[in-house]
Amino acid sequence: MIETIVTRPIDGQKPGTSGLRKKTRVFQEPGYLENFVQSIWNGIGGVQGKLLVLGGDGRFFNDQAVQIILRMAAASGAARVIVGQNGLLSTPAASHLIRARGADGGVILSASHNPGGPEGDFGVKFNTANGGPAPERVTEAIFRATTELEEYRILRAPDLDLGELGIHRLHETEVEIVDPVADYAALMERLFDFDAIRALFASGFRMRFDAMHAITGPYARAILETRLGAPAGSVINATPLPDFGGGHPDPNPVWAHELMALMTGPEAPDFGAASDGDGDRNMIVGRGQYVTPSDSLAVIAANAHLVPGYAGGLKGVARSMPSSAALDRVAEALGIACYATPTGWKFFGNLLDAGRATLCGEESAGTGSDHIREKDGLWAVLMWLNILAAREQSVAEVMADHWARFRRNYYSRHDYEEVDSGAATTLVEELRAGLDRLAGARLGVLRVRTAEDFSYSDPVDGSVTTKQGIQIHFVEDARLVLRLSGTGTAGATLRVYLERVVAGPEGLAEDPQAALAEVIAAAEELCMFKTRFGRAAPDVVT
Ligand code: G1P
């Protein structure tokens, strides 16, 4: 029986950088999830007769949310919903399923790398028929729908057994439960030289993949261990847990510190990697050699021709504006376009769809290509494995060659987390108001060349997105970017991005924080973080 429940708009259901993210207990409040899901349906013109994909990263509340969304899809007349077994799908696998099955869109349940559990975070994201995160015009329509909502529709029915593969029926909707790994693994096999990677492992090459108790575990096991022959145990923390084992599933040196300790210690294997809560982020680390996400993107672009799926060359590349410009010099050498977009994967969608970019990436550990419309953690790992197999070099050797050829962009991000929202907004507003006076000014020993508030005109659809971060270029080939996070669930998070390019073949092996000291000092002089936020130092340095 379909029930129509009278409701009222709930404040604050505005999708951010990547869908709607809130504390789990907020999503568990009566009607909260239902209101948002009905608003998605309303915002996209209903789901009557449509084909949808549904799954999540398995965090706490994932299973219940899947049941609710299925009943709401059925109540609104969806023709079919394809669901990952037990409600699980990594974000990249969901993007691929939407595309491969010609779905009208999909709902992905995840708060990415944010901790899960009753006290953690939950999130809901809608992806469109191209497999990518809904673009701004769609998220705006969804948000508008949340502010006008008067009722939602839901089927009264018992829970489905999400463990049982095959076709089930929910009222007039077919629910197809699929193996979450199979299609994705087949896609990877088409893109990469599995024989070469298999031979690499057979020759004694050793890796450690830390799935961080999150969704990539089953994917990594099936691909790295079963199909590619990495020794059993190469993938660790491989069982997805609702609270990610109490951890923070963000693949960076801070949160993946155990892996970092291993890779810098005496027992280090040849290669280390990690992925995040929903499987779209990655961390790459060689023996004694961490690779920043911006460098990883540049290396992948410079070596993509060695990988079968990209042997035909790259159409272009794209990076988020705060990501380092290491990619730009590779693009220049290859003679291809390089786009700088606002933060958030949704801005790459048009470039990928229009065939203007083949590879994209963000400094926040997101790398991907036009094989799907999301960033893809395991894909980046396979890219590296394929490149290492083809070049017959270690990660450290690949990096040394790369920097010698393209120069090195030292890069770091300093995050001030959960600071007072008012203080953070005031800082950004003051910076914005003072931009004109900054050009030519000195900040510490550095001289400002240009200062702007980044805005982006999409070359494909002409849409303009403003206020995407304060960007300051220094005469000394350095750059400072400041922006407020759009994914936090408490207070405000200020992100400070620091970059400096070394001039010549010297100084390629410095400690990044030391190499960036003058840019860090310039940022402190400009923003006075200590006085404003009462913080002696940033909370997270990556
Ligand atoms: C952060 C990252 C951004 C990424 C997003 C979703 O967003 O900075 O690059 O696309 O998470 O994974 P932010 O919190 O900065 O808005």
Ligand code: ZN
């Ligand atoms: Zn993620």
